[in-house]
Amino acid sequence: MRYTLGKEEKLKSKKAIEQLFAEGNRLNSFPIQLIYLKKKHQSEFPIKVGFTVPKRSVKLAVHRNRIKRVMREVYRKNKHLFSNNLKEHYIFMFIYSAKEELKYEDLEFSIKKISTKFLNKIIKNE
Template structure:
């Protein structure tokens, strides 16, 4: 799988984002939180992803954009773990919960831990069914 983040994998549908906040489940590893929802996406992409950084934590748009860029880059580099270990279509929303500017290493470590927790949770749910 190529390490890309094409437009079809970006979550842009407002209704889906609203559903994520209302119905979605979450996995947290400080400073990241993943809200996910199993949805039916037209056969474009297996997973659609969005990232968000609260304005209350970072007043400067430049700083918010930097954190979002780090999160997207970390997702792009490590998404093959999710694609290889999950079945079904999902909508993901990554939230940055920290109040200080992170390094890429911190974001990547949290992202990998979230992926591992998510895969474990989904496999446990599948076994329980």
């Protein structure tokens, strides 16, 4: 497995994003919330992913962009935790909910915790 986050792995379709927010399931691990939905897509990688930081919680665009950049990096390094043992295709959206920027280690811990919650829920539903 390559530790990259290429163009084909990014969630960009407006229709898919709207469907994700309307029908998706949510998991929380402060400060990150994961919305996921089982959806067939063209990518060879089983997950398409997006990242967002609400303007309401982080006012300055500079800080929002940095948080998104760090979240993408944490996901890129740990995406094998999500994609191993997946047979279906999914779309993900990670939402940052804290008011201030947290350290890299805290975000990494939170994403790892969400990955275990996600896999447990998927295994339980199958």
